Amino acid sequence: MDPILEVAELKTWFFAKDSTVKAVDGVSFSIMQGETFGLVGESGCGKSATCRSILRLVHEPGRIVSGSITYKGQDLVKLSEEGMRKIRGKEIGMIFQEPMTALNPVLKIKEQIFESFEGMRMSTAQKYERAIELLRIIGIPTPEVRIEEYAHQFSGGMRQRAMIAIALAAQPKLLLADEPTTALDVTIQDQIIKLINSLKTRLGMSVLLVTHDLGVVSQMCDRVAVMYAGFIMELADTITLFSEPRHPYTYGLISSLPSGKERGARLEPIQGAPPDLGSLGPGCPFAPRCRFVGELCTRTMPEMREVSPGHMSRCHYIEKMAGIKGLIEPEGRAS
Template structure:
């Protein structure tokens, strides 16, 4: 198992006037070479902050207060700015949520792509040729002409494709896609997901896919971490997560997905709201919303333990979750899309 990235007990806090927001509170996982690793959860659960920490993009009032982020065995947290610049953008790159705010509106696409080549020794002509190739690769029509246009001249789907092209300029070994299909219509979403899968194969990349869309997870991911209130509550391969979820939160998420087998029956509903990350409960953060919770769930945070090889869950009620019936047997043929925040 060739691990390209390993995150150990990562803690990222934001120190605000109202208190300390524990956005990422002890997260651990690894990503293998050529793997698509999904991070899924409701808005505000810590998905994006986990990925920003991986690229050392946490800004004040935020701070990484603990843990390790090992990229090819080197701890990113301990790297100098010069060392980070040699890795960030060159070996690791990111696609942000909203291209209209992430791409520079006053620079042409060409200039922004040229900036992404700044860590290379390519000539101006080589940069232009490679930029046009990348725009063509991500499906931009007439790239030799459109490369001189500005962001506002692109549609939403084209902006997202342009951002992917910018992220791929340095041929990164690890690509972080932070909600790459947000605010796009279903047809464009499907095109972007298929594009990422195609690029992964052609460029032999590893991908961390951040999303709250379980349909995207089913299509793209090899393994998945389910996050809730800054912690991982379940981690396993995608097929197992959809067929045998072993945490009450994961199980409720899977139960809320529309499926042909559920026609005429009610979908699962998760009552209540996630906890305030400034005033976290001492026990399991999901306990106030969990119908299986008992006293210990309200008092003590359960450990993330392996219940099967490669399948970890964080729950005091293992005798209950081990008996959860299967949900969706085959994710490869799953057509429905489920949005956690819907």
């Protein structure tokens, strides 16, 4: 199967006054047609910057420094701004972490959803019906009333939902979902996951799912990339990643999850905090927190290496992890 999107050696940096924050520093991955690809990692590792780069929505003081982003044969890094406007929404949709950046303050929610339907053969009555249905699924009470309102009349959680409805109404070929369910309660989270999955099945939509929640990854993703400090540290299919992690950081993330069997067991968070991306040394950025750290680690950055076909890890001492099992089995994936 062909990839719908190929990101190669992407670098997106922010140029602050006295340092350069290398938010994305040579990231490569591809997303297959119909695939849900997960991007996980602690806050500040460059997940949102990666998503925004794909839609070329990185603004000053940041910019895409190098790399390519190939969507249906064309490099989005080189595409004109007018070309990008045709891609955003219909071809590649995005659910943003901050809903206000995606909502138009001068248009009613109805008008914004209707805009998403542009180009689809639907009567006004059908558009209205579908819009109400979407708002209802997404958990907006009295949608007939709320649809006539403006974004500023919505609470934070409601805005998040309205933005998701607008993004999904356009039926994009590729959906970039940046922490789509983080601020929402569990019932609504489940509804949104179901809605995304049904669009995947019905329309063959592909999804880039950004999250720091490994539970959501195990429910939704076919493959996953684990990001740390602007780099992809490990990439594998979801089952392999959970059952045989081959990077100390992934292992740390999985170990900090409560396993299904031991509910209430104490979490073991990874010691320490992610580094400042403006002042990274020459070695592995995970070294100060790594329990497998060795002599090479503080001196040189490890290259990405193949563990097995389709399974990559960026660590000098992959072999130290041989035989280590993930602590949990992935949950049954929703189809």
